Amino acid sequence: MTFYEFINIKPSTKDVDFIVPVEREYKYLIKVLKDLGYQQTTGSGWLKEEEGFIFDLFPGSRIHTTELLVSPLEVGRHTLLKEFAHLYVGILNDFDLITSKLFRGISVDYEDCLMLFRARKGEFDVENFISHFKELASYDISENRMNQNLEDFIKLIKREKLYGE
Secondary structure, three states, rough: OOOHHOOOOOOOEEEEEEOOOOOOHHHHHHHHHOOOOOEOOOEEEEEEEOOOEEEEEEEOOEEEOOEOOOOOOOOOOEEEEOOOOOOOEEOHHHHHHHHHHHHOOOHHHHHHHHHHHOOOOOOOOOHHHHHHHHHHHHHOHHHHHHHHHHHHHHHHHHHHOOOOO
C-alpha cells in the first residue's frame, strides 16, 4: 500500500510483503539476505537488527495464507514500481491486493482496503472483485470465514457510501 505513493494512499508501514514467484530466485534472495546479515524473525519475516524493518518474503504465488489464482508475473496482475539491473519490483493489482488483505481479516487490513478503495474514486469494479474474491475463497479451507470477511468489507464500503445503495 505504501508503494502506491503516486496516489498517496498510505504514508508509512511497519513491514513490506514481497512475493517472489520464481522458486530459484526466492532461494537466491534468501541466501543474499543471510549474507547481508538479515535474520529470519518469523516464518516469512526477515530483519537486520540495526535497521528495525521487516521484509516478509513469500515464494510462488502465495502471500500469507492466500494462494493467488494467477501468478503476479502475468500481464495485468501487477503494476511496475521500479526495475533495477537484476530486480523487478511490482505492486499487486487491486483485486489481489485487497483480497490478500481481507483474507487475513484484521482491522488494519480492512483500513488499508478502504484507503485503496477510496483512492480509486468509484473506478473500482466491485462486482468483478466480488466474483474474483469468491472464486479465490472457494479454494480456501476456511471459505465461509473468507466470505464473511468479504461481507464485512461490503458493509463497510456501503456504510461509507462508496458502493451500492
